[in-house]
Amino acid sequence: MLRWGGNLRYPWVDAPASAGYNLPVMSVSEKSDKYNPQEIEKKWQDKWAADKLYEVKEDSPRPKFYALTMFPYTSGDLHIGHWYAMAPSDVYARFMRMQGYNVLHPVGFDAFGLPAENAAISRGIHPYTWTMNNVENMRRQLRSIGAIYDWTREVVTCLPEYYKWTQWFFLKLYEADLAYRGEAPVNWCSKCQTVLANEQVVGEGVCERCNTAVIRRHLEQWFFRITKYADELMDHSHIDWPERIAIMQRNWIGKSTGAEISFGLDHPGVETKEIRVFTTRPDTIFGVTFFVLAPEHPLVPHLTTTERKAEVEKYIIQTQRQTEIERTSTDKEKTGVFLGSYVIDKLNGEKVPIFIADYVLLSYGTGAVMGVPAHDQRDFEFARKYGIPIKVVIAPEGWAGEDLTEAHTGSGTMANSGQFNGLSNEKGFESICDYMEAKGYGKRAVTYRLRDWLISRQRYWGAPIPMIYCDKCGIVPVPEKDLPVLLPPDAEFRPTGESPLKYCESFVNTTCPKCKSPAKRETDTMDTFMCSSWYFLRYTSPGKDDYPFDKKKLKYWMPVDLYTGGAEHAVMHLLYARFFIKAIRDCGIIDFDEPFLKLFNQGTVIYQGDKMSKSRGNVVTPDLYVSDLGADAVRTYIMFVGPWELGGEWNDNGIVGMSRWLNRVWNMVTAEYKEKAVDADTEKEARRMTHKTIRKATGDMERFRFNTMLAALMEFTNFLGPVQERGTVSKAAWQEAMTTLLLLLAPTAPHLTEELWTKTGNPYSIHNQPWPKWDEALAKEDEVMLVIQVNGKLRDKVTVPVSITEAEARELALNSERIKAYTAGHKIIKIVYVPAKLVNIVVS
RNA sequence: GCCGAAGUGGCGGAAUGGUAGACGCGGCAGUCUCAAAAACUGUUGAGGGGCAACUCUCGUGUCGGUUCGAGUCCGACCUUCGGCACCA
Numbered sequence: 064m065l066r067w068g069g070n071l072r073y074p075w076v077d078a079p080a081s082a083g084y085n086l087p088v089m090s091v092s093e094k095s096d097k098y099n100p101q102e103i104e105k106k107w108q109d110k111w112a113a114d115k116l117y118e119v120k121e122d123s124p125r126p127k128f129y130a131l132t133m134f135p136y137t138s139g140d141l142h143i144g145h146w147y148a149m150a151p152s153d154v155y156a157r158f159m160r161m162q163g164y165n166v167l168h169p170v171g172f173d174a175f176g177l178p179a180e181n182a183a184i185s186r187g188i189h190p191y192t193w194t195m196n197n198v199e200n201m202r203r204q205l206r207s208i209g210a211i212y213d214w215t216r217e218v219v220t221c222l223p224e225y226y227k228w229t230q231w232f233f234l235k236l237y238e239a240d241l242a243y244r245g246e247a248p249v250n251w252c253s254k255c256q257t258v259l260a261n262e263q264v265v266g267e268g269v270c271e272r273c274n275t276a277v278i279r280r281h282l283e284q285w286f287f288r289i290t291k292y293a294d295e296l297m298d299h300s301h302i303d304w305p306e307r308i309a310i311m312q313r314n315w316i317g318k319s320t321g322a323e324i325s326f327g328l329d330h331p332g333v334e335t336k337e338i339r340v341f342t343t344r345p346d347t348i349f350g351v352t353f354f355v356l357a358p359e360h361p362l363v364p365h366l367t368t369t370e371r372k373a374e375v376e377k378y379i380i381q382t383q384r385q386t387e388i389e390r391t392s393t394d395k396e397k398t399g400v401f402l403g404s405y406v407i408d409k410l411n412g413e414k415v416p417i418f419i420a421d422y423v424l425l426s427y428g429t430g431a432v433m434g435v436p437a438h439d440q441r442d443f444e445f446a447r448k449y450g451i452p453i454k455v456v457i458a459p460e461g462w463a464g465e466d467l468t469e470a471h472t473g474s475g476t477m478a479n480s481g482q483f484n485g486l487s488n489e490k491g492f493e494s495i496c497d498y499m500e501a502k503g504y505g506k507r508a509v510t511y512r513l514r515d516w517l518i519s520r521q522r523y524w525g526a527p528i529p530m531i532y533c534d535k536c537g538i539v540p541v542p543e544k545d546l547p548v549l550l551p552p553d554a555e556f557r558p559t560g561e562s563p564l565k566y567c568e569s570f571v572n573t574t575c576p577k578c579k580s581p582a583k584r585e586t587d588t589m590d591t592f593m594c595s596s597w598y599f600l601r602y603t604s605p606g607k608d609d610y611p612f613d614k615k616k617l618k619y620w621m622p623v624d625l626y627t628g629g630a631e632h633a634v635m636h637l638l639y640a641r642f643f644i645k646a647i648r649d650c651g652i653i654d655f656d657e658p659f660l661k662l663f664n665q666g667t668v669i670y671q672g673d674k675m676s677k678s679r680g681n682v683v684t685p686d687l688y689v690s691d692l693g694a695d696a697v698r699t700y701i702m703f704v705g706p707w708e709l710g711g712e713w714n715d716n717g718i719v720g721m722s723r724w725l726n727r728v729w730n731m732v733t734a735e736y737k738e739k740a741v742d743a744d745t746e747k748e749a750r751r752m753t754h755k756t757i758r759k760a761t762g763d764m765e766r767f768r769f770n771t772m773l774a775a776l777m778e779f780t781n782f783l784g785p786v787q788e789r790g791t792v793s794k795a796a797w798q799e800a801m802t803t804l805l806l807l808l809a810p811t812a813p814h815l816t817e818e819l820w821t822k823t824g825n826p827y828s829i830h831n832q833p834w835p836k837w838d839e840a841l842a843k844e845d846e847v848m849l850v851i852q853v854n855g856k857l858r859d860k861v862t863v864p865v866s867i868t869e870a871e872a873r874e875l876a877l878n879s880e881r882i883k884a885y886t887a888g889h890k891i892i893k894i895v896y897v898p899a900k901l902v903n904i905v906v907s
Numbered sequence: 908g909c910c911g912a913a914g915u916g917g918c919g920g921a922a923u924g925g926u927a928g929a930c931g932c933g934g935c936a937g938u939c940u941c942a943a944a945a946a947c948u949g950u951u952g953a954g955g956g957g958c959a960a961c962u963c964u965c966g967u968g969u970c971g972g973u974u975c976g977a978g979u980c981c982g983a984c985c986u987u988c989g990g991c992a993c994c995a
Contacts, residue, residue: 283973311990314910317972319994342995395993422993432995441993512994668987697915703931704919709912717919717932723946724931771921774930781930784926851927857926895975903923905975 089354096246098729100693108209116828117211119167121619128164129620130156131599131659132635133628134171134218138178141204142682143677143713150698151665151707153210157810158764159716160211161834167620168211169602171218172198175226176371177272177592178253178678180524183556190524191552202684209694211830214876218604220594225601226526227547228611229594232643234529234540235650241288242518244538248359248426249517251280257521257560258284260590261514263635272678273810284519285587287529289642293318293511297658303661308633315634317512318742319343322496324433324505326354326415327407333365338406341428341510344438344500346491349480350456352446353434354406354415355399357425358382366417368403375400375419397422397445409504411481417777420445428510428600436470442472456480457488481684516591516639523554525562526589533575533582542576548584558590562586595636596643599658617653629667637662663767666710675713683713695812696722702769702811725815727780731787732805732819736797739790747839749792752782753800754842757835762808769811776807806835851876852903854887869896876902 103249111117118125132152135145149170153583156168179190186193198219218225236242250259252270258280263271270277272515293316299309321343328336338356341346356363367375378400401418406415415433420630422441423432436446436453446453448465457475477491487495499505519528527548529541541548551570554563564570564586575582599613603620605612637659645659663880668675671688675682699721705711755781763772783800786792792800801823809816809829820829844865849872850860859881863872873894876882882904889906 146914307990310911314991317994332941340995344995371961420993422995424994427994429995435995439995508995528929606944614957632991644954669988700931706920711919714919718930723983770919771930772946774921813931848926850974855925855974893975895925897925901976903975 087326094564097735098815099815100725103818104147104207104209104694106112106130107814107817108206111828112214114183114828116830118170118215121164121616123165125163125165127620128156128159128166128601129623130159130166130168131602131623131626133626133632134173134595134598135201136173136176137194137197137201138677139200139683139882140677140684141201142675142677143670144207144682146697147668147701147710148628148665149210150208150701151204151767153208153212154698154702154769154810155625155627155764155767156211157813157830157833160830161810161832163833166211167213167216167602169216169218169599169705170205170210170212170214170215171602172201173591173595173598174198174219174221175525175588175594176399177223177257177522177524180556183524187556189552191221194524195219207689209696215873218598218601220526220591220598221524223547223549224608226594226604228265228601229526229589229597230529230541230546230548231543231611232597232647233390233526233593234543235587235652236287236547236646237530239539239646239650240891241291241646241649242285243288244283244285245515246281246283247286247517248279249284250277251282251284251685255522258282258517258519260517260592260635269460269545284517285514285530285585286517287642287646289511289516289639291510292642292645293513295645296638300657302657303658305630305664308625308630308637308664310660311633312638315513315638319510320513321508321510322346322505323429323508324348324499325503326433327409328366329407330404333334333362335362338362338431339429339505339715340431340433341508342433344435344489344492345495345505346477347435347438347456348408348410348433348495350435350437350454351408351415351534352436352452352454353442353449354417355420355423355432355445356402356417356433357423357430358419358421359425360419360430363402363419365401366404371401371403375402378419385421395833397448397796399445399449403450409495409502410595416451417451418445426514427512434804437467438470438472440470440472443580448808457491506867516590516642518592518593519587521562521565521586522588523556523593526594527564528585528587528589530585531573531575531582532585533578533580535578535580536575536582536583539575539577539582539876548831562588564588565729592636592639593643596640597647599640600653600698622655622657623659627665628662630664631667639836663708666705668710668713670713688715688718692718692722693725693814695815696725699725699773699811701774706772707767707769713821718745723775724780725812726751727784728804728808728812729815729819731780731783732801732823734787736794737789737790737793738794741793742791745786745791746793746796749783749786749796749800750841751844752779753796753803754837754839757803757807757837758839758842761834761837764810772807773811776804779804803835805829806819806832847899849875849899850901851879852901853881853882853906855903858882858885863899865899867899869898872896872899872902876904 083688130150130152135141153168156166160166175192179194182193183190218224228504233242250261250264252259252273254273254275255270257276259270264277264604265271269275275762297313297316297318321341322345323339323341325337325339326344328338363375380562383772397420399418402417402419404417406417408415423430434445434451435440436451437455438457442895443453446819453657455462455467456477456479458478459471459473459475474488477486477488480491483494496507527550529546529548531541533539551567554567556563571583571586572583573584574580576746600612600617600621603616607613640658644653645656647653648656670681670683673679673681687699700718704717756775758776760772763769763775804818805816806829813830817829821827846862847865849863849867850857851861859879861875863875875898886904886906892905894902894904
């Protein structure tokens with residue numbers, strides 16, 4: 064007997080043989096009552112919980128599988144969007160469980176963050192109360208899904224037992240010099256009164272949370288050195304992630320390879336004798352005709368001549384006044400001002416005028432740019448506007464010295480470049496770099512768009528950064544034994560938006576751990592993405608209180624085998640978590656490189672033209688559907704509407720169809736089956752359908768194609784309906800079909816199938832049964848429809864045995880009366896044959 | 908502007924380069940009923956021909972191409988949605 068399927072490797076799931084007649088026997092009770100989802104769902108949820116059916120241990124002989132879904136933020140209500148994330152992932156986790164894995168599928172709450180604090184300010188509720196009330200409600204709603212969550216492992220990030228370890232990790236990163244305090248221009252949201260990471264500035268430069276325009280401020284803040292890991296984070300070759308997400312991360316990191324080139328400076332009263340620029344095009348160095356500094360560049364005041372001073376200052380003020388939106392608008396005309404001073408191009412000794420222009424950003428590269436108008440479109444526009452010469456040094460093909468109408472950014476032959484003339488620009492790139500490195504004018508260099516991760520937030524509702532400022536000792540970390548640094552419960556929430564911690568004396572005033580003199584605590588709290596960078600480690604070790612996790616248990620479960628969630632986290636959570644794992648690996652805390660081996664992004668649920676979310680005010684709660692049709696119908700519908708990765712507009716048009724179908728399944732299984740007119744063909748067909756359906760459902764499950772899996776199960780029941788009515792198969796074949804149907808449906812509709820499984824005399828629980836296997840020999844068709852085409856157009860169809868030979872098929876096709884009508888009078892040029900599928904007769 | 912994904916009936920959607928529209932919703936007709944709902948059965952892409960069993964033509968965003976054969980592959984374009992956006 065042939066055995067197929069991905070579970071071959073795991074003998075302990077060796078199911079009742081797939082050939083089928085020895086599957087558990089069903090005895091159907093005479094009394095077939097109605098399907099009542101409300102009753103059975105409650106009953107089974109309670110029983111599963113009481114029996115600890117879904118609690119997992121690390122001592123299983125089965126291989127582990129860590130199936131993780133991004134934990135929800137404690138907004139207070141679970142909506143259809145949450146179900147769309149959680150129900151299918153539960154189905155997959157259940158499928159893997161039936162496939163013989165020891166499956167960890169935990170749940171928890173991302174519980175720190177601004178909305179809790181806003182509720183405190185606007186409604187006088189303490190953030191803790193607001194959050195924990197929401198947690199309570201969401202727990203209830205999560206339970207109604209009927210998922211296999213192991214609630215003993217629940218994580219709530221705002222509880223001291225959790226954030227103690229968030230703070231501990233901060234200290235470890237600080238010890239490893241991966242956390243530092245530095246001054247930097249930061250994104251400031253005046254409404255939230257806090258800084259934002261670059262990733263949290265969205266759209267046209269507005270705050271991710273409140274849509275307020277973000278402004279720039281210079282502040283001392285805490286940073287993580289994520290840029291140190293830029294290269295490693297660019298590499299997705301060891302993880303199975305959607306290419307789309309990998310590309311988004313790589314674009315965000317934005318690696319540029321080029322050179323750092325030194326320009327000479329000889330300006331009265333300025334000590335600095337060089338300014339460095341970063342360029343990706345060192346091959347165009349001979350085309351430099353101007354030089355640009357960012358308006359905020361510290362050298363600008365010193366390089367401005369007296370007669371240019373007024374104009375330069377005016378321009379700087381003008382730049383500051385612009386919002387990020389205006390300044391970064393691509394189609395804005397390039398503007399700038401000449402400082403009156405010059406740098407020296409070291410390669411040819413020429414004087415190059417220095418400008419400032421707002422299109423040069425202090426935060427990228429060195430904050431200075433060499434202007435090569437002939438080969439950079441921005442520089443080209445700038446040069447045109449200010450009458451700066453445009454010097455071609457990379458000749459485009461066929462160029463005969465005429466003026467360019469736009470910058471030539473492609474490749475070409477080096478010209479006007481002294482000793483490098485005649486080289487291809489690619490060769491010129493290398494030669495010029497070699498030359499500059501030899502002369503000390505510059506060197507090859509790499510720059511990233513990625514900035515260090517700014518984690519300070521001027522808010523109350525977050526994990527306090529465990530640092531102390533002492534007048535004598537400077538910055539002193541809180542000793543590990545003093546963790547957690549607790550949030551003071553009595554802070555005052557003012558509508559000014561300022562952090563309550565700043566004004567909470569009992570919190571701020573402390574003693575220096577080193578010298579014991581009076582000192583002050585850091586009042587900033589950590590970005591919540593810090594909390595979500597390690598929660599999946601905590602799930603492995605519930606309640607551990609002397610270390611963030613149990614090392615053995617961590618080693619058993621990590622890394623996460625499958626992580627599912629929305630693609631909106633591509634450059635925030637997913638990048639931070641990867642960085643965090645690499646950082647603590649380098650601190651010696653763990654020994655793997657990536658947190659999530661496989662990533663799957665489900666689509667977004669849209670409602671009223673927008674992503675469904677509480678903050679957008681367009682949520683649809685599943686509670687009403689659940690109380691009306693049952694959680695099983697909602698689960699089934701969510702998975703049936705389309706491929707999981709696509710998402711789409713929410714409507715409940717078809718949900719009643721799922722309810723109908725589940726009812727049909729109920730009636731079919733509970734009704735007594737009577738053999739009436741058993742016929743060999745139908746018997747064979749029934750068994751074929753059973754095994755074909757197992758094959759289809761298994762393949763679809765593996766690919767997350769839940770919609771087509773359910774369609775296949777529906778086709779199966781559509782086939783079985785008349786069979787049951789007419790009693791045309793043996794009781795054994797019928798029971799095989801029923802057993803298979805329930806097992807295949809078990810992950811999708813866990814309550815209904817459990818009820819029917821036990822009701823028909825099978826041992827509790829269906830969720831401990833192995834996934835059925837198919838027998839390829841039984842699944843195989845023995846007759847197929849042979850399609851006959853003439854010139855690629857369908858002209859006839861005949862039923863033939865699968866074993867038909869090419870010669871037989873050709874003969875059959877040519878002798879068909881229908882076909883003759885199309886071939887008569889034409890010359891047959893060739894005949895294409897696809898085995899047991901199609902004959903195409905090509906005629907003149 | 909750049910990167911990515913997607914365009915198929917009234918709707919959600921299905922289809923290893925080989926019968927387009929599986930499955931479900933909705934619609935229509937019927938069974939049951941005093942009637943309705945529920946349930947069940949049949950039917951349902953558009954257009955044409957035939958009393959009929961049937962049959963022909965067109966049809967997967969647009970225009971080309973490759974192929975015996977294209978929803979599927981290639982090129983150009985249009986639309987929608989996500990992401991990035993003066994990154995030197």
